[in-house]
Amino acid sequence: MSSDRELIDKETKEHLFEYYEYKCARCGYDDFPQILQIHHVVPVSIGGNNAISNLIILCPNCHRLYHSGILDMVDIRLYQRSEKGFYLTTKWSDP
Numbered sequence: 633m634s635s636d637r638e639l640i641d642k643e644t645k646e647h648l649f650e651y652y653e654y655k656c657a658r659c660g661y662d663d664f665p666q667i668l669q670i671h672h673v674v675p676v677s678i679g680g681n682n683a684i685s686n687l688i689i690l691c692p693n694c695h696r697l698y699h700s701g702i703l704d705m706v707d708i709r710l711y712q713r714s715e716k717g718f719y720l721t722t723k724w725s726d727p
């Protein structure tokens with residue numbers, strides 16, 4: 633789990649945080665945006681990539697819930713913004 637935030641370039645991070653409006657995608661936490669974390673929906677270890685469509689912003693609590701197995705990948709997907717919405721609001725294109 634410690635590799636989540638590695639290898640994601642600055643531009644992708646900026647797009648991602650803007651996309652999620654500097655809030656936890658699950659609970660909406662935004663008191664201290666600097667502690668928000670980037671999580672891979674599909675883990676890199678099983679083929680997930682660093683595309684925005686595979687990334688989500690979570691607060692440390694929600695991130696922990698996922699990594700302790702309380703939330704699963706399906707739960708997390710429910711909180712992801714639709715790719716369609718994303719493409720409509722930014723010029724980002726998935727590599």
Ligand SMILES: [Zn+2]
Pocket residue numbers: 656657658659660661690691692693694695
């Ligand atoms: Zn949260």
Ligand SMILES: [Zn+2]
Pocket residue numbers: 633636670671672695699
């Ligand atoms: Zn994670």
